[in-house]
Amino acid sequence: NAGVTQTPKFRILKIGQSMTLQCTQDMNHNYMYWYRQDPGMGLKLIYYSVGAGITDKGEVPNGYNVSRSTTEDFPLRLELAAPSQTSVYFCASTWGANTEAFFGQGTRLTVV
Amino acid sequence: QQQVKQSPQSLIVQKGGIPIINCAYENTAFDYFPWYQQFPGKGPALLIAIRPDVSEKKEGRFTISFNKSAKQFSLHIMDSQPGDSATYFCAASNVGNEKLTFGTGTRLTIIP
Numbered sequence: 149n150a151g152v153t154q155t156p157k158f159r160i161l162k163i164g165q166s167m168t169l170q171c172t173q174d175m176n177h178n179y180m181y182w183y184r185q186d187p188g189m190g191l192k193l194i195y196y197s198v199g200a201g202i203t204d205k206g207e208v209p210n211g212y213n214v215s216r217s218t219t220e221d222f223p224l225r226l227e228l229a230a231p232s233q234t235s236v237y238f239c240a241s242t243w244g245a246n247t248e249a250f251f252g253q254g255t256r257l258t259v260v
Numbered sequence: 261q262q263q264v265k266q267s268p269q270s271l272i273v274q275k276g277g278i279p280i281i282n283c284a285y286e287n288t289a290f291d292y293f294p295w296y297q298q299f300p301g302k303g304p305a306l307l308i309a310i311r312p313d314v315s316e317k318k319e320g321r322f323t324i325s326f327n328k329s330a331k332q333f334s335l336h337i338m339d340s341q342p343g344d345s346a347t348y349f350c351a352a353s354n355v356g357n358e359k360l361t362f363g364t365g366t367r368l369t370i371i372p
Binding site: 152179181183188189190191193196198204206238240242245246248249251252253254 | 266269291292294296301302303304305306309311349353354355356357358359360361362363364365
């Protein structure tokens, strides 16, 4: 099993550009999450989804959008990229609440 | 509002020593407390988890101690090895709250 797959691994964006970070999981997990990781700040939740067609905001949703049209895929959209969005982004999935979270390898994004 | 406070931010221990990482939480509804281990360039991976019906859980060289009344839990690594050098995150969640809340992380270095 591949687990949670994120693409791309690295990306440099110019201010004002947009992009989509892709995330797919093959474990048939209902719950999926997007986190951003900044040095010394831990993992901050951006958006999450408890099933296809259902999404909700986390701690830091501003500047991002998500969709969940299938159980497997949970893309994160950045519109009008800003330097403050420079970070490492992780997608994760779980079978349900209070169960092991499986993370992707991360996407390192730099906005210049 | 940070619901899980983790300390220290960084820790250097000699090989064979016992590093201890502490976390404190505020939400008394939390009933699942996992620890995640992250190596550079990788996503976090579940190391060990505890539920509040026990005060201690051991898995190999890793032990979680849990103090429900103090709302604190800690990770101890016995006979630490250089390969344990990584960033460690505590986290907390509860059924009915789909979001896994992370601490800010501890960068652990084990020196030979």
